[in-house]
Amino acid sequence: MAEASTAPPDQRVPESIQHSVLAEFAAGVCRDIAGGLLSTTGDDLVPFLEREVGRLRQALEDPFALGEGSEPRHPPVFDRRGRIAVATNPVVSHRNAIAPPMKLVRSGDECEFTVELPLQYQGPPSKLHGGYSAVLLDEALWKAVRVNVSAISFTRELTIGYERPVPLFEPVTVLARVTEVDGRKTFAEGEILAGGEVCSRAHGLWISPRPRE
Numbered sequence: 001m002a003e004a005s006t007a008p009p010d011q012r013v014p015e016s017i018q019h020s021v022l023a024e025f026a027a028g029v030c031r032d033i034a035g036g037l038l039s040t041t042g043d044d045l046v047p048f049l050e051r052e053v054g055r056l057r058q059a060l061e062d063p064f065a066l067g068e069g070s071e072p073r074h075p076p077v078f079d080r081r082g083r084i085a086v087a088t089n090p091v092v093s094h095r096n097a098i099a100p101p102m103k104l105v106r107s108g109d110e111c112e113f114t115v116e117l118p119l120q121y122q123g124p125p126s127k128l129h130g131g132y133s134a135v136l137l138d139e140a141l142w143k144a145v146r147v148n149v150s151a152i153s154f155t156r157e158l159t160i161g162y163e164r165p166v167p168l169f170e171p172v173t174v175l176a177r178v179t180e181v182d183g184r185k186t187f188a189e190g191e192i193l194a195g196g197e198v199c200s201r202a203h204g205l206w207i208s209p210r211p212r213e
């Protein structure tokens with residue numbers, strides 16, 4: 001994820017808001033195509049693809065169809081060196097078609113995210129692939145560390161417990177919090193919940209790299 005820019009406000013956005021909205025809309029269409037390719041077969045396939053391409057074509061021809069005044073969630077920014085930084089994060093970026101995207105709803109001592117996973121994340125039928133549960137938890141626990149510890153840290157260890165399957169096609173909650181800070185080491189834990197029940201638990205260690213000599 002791109003770190004917030006310290007550039008003056010008039011230099012923060014290197015493209016028009018409309019283009020940023022269009023890019024995020026296009027990422028959404030890509031997500032819908034990715035899911036639709038797994039659930040649409042035979043005679044339905046071509047009409048499905050035509051519909052999705054049509055949505056994109058319409059957005060290109062008439063950007064206002066995307067909703068006047070709508071704001072991009074993750075517009076590119078200039079970084080401290082003046083380079084364009086696009087939010088590439090594969091879990092939370094609205095501009096990355098790979099990301100579901102998982103949305104931050106609360107940030108503080110505990111971080112809370114919500115996400116609804118479509119078919120392209122399936123492991124067992126209608127359930128989330130376990131590796132992807134780890135991806136969601138890694139991101140959420142990293143965020144809790146980022147919010148509560150000043151130095152940027154990287155995941156050194158991550159342990160996941162799978163207690164119940166995580167359902168697809170419905171909102172799930174991901175919670176994360178720091179449990180201990182010890183010098184460069186930060187320990188954190190978190191859970192994925194569906195319908196108020198814990199599905200997966202995680203704990204791990206994040207380390208900020210040794211300062212350069």
Ligand SMILES: CCCCCCCCCCCCCCCC(=O)SCCNC(=O)CCNC(=O)[C@H](O)C(C)(C)COP(=O)(O)OP(=O)(O)OC[C@H]1O[C@@H](n2cnc3c(N)ncnc32)[C@H](O)[C@@H]1OP(=O)(O)O
Nearest residue numbers: 001003138139142152154155156157185205207208209210
């Ligand atoms: C740079 C600018 C970027 C700007 C923009 C950033 C944006 C960033 C966006 C990222 C968004 C990603 C969100 C999801 C999070 C990821 O996915 S992060 C990516 C996955 N993780 C990685 O690639 C990390 C790979 N590992 C590494 O690079 C290095 O191991 C680390 C983590 C930097 C640590 O290296 P190190 O400083 O050499 O660590 P080391 O000296 O071995 O250990 C440090 C201390 O921890 C202790 N320790 C090590 N392991 C353990 C353990 N298991 N238990 C207890 N203690 C331990 C050691 O004994 C040592 O203790 P002391 O000797 O200090 O007492």
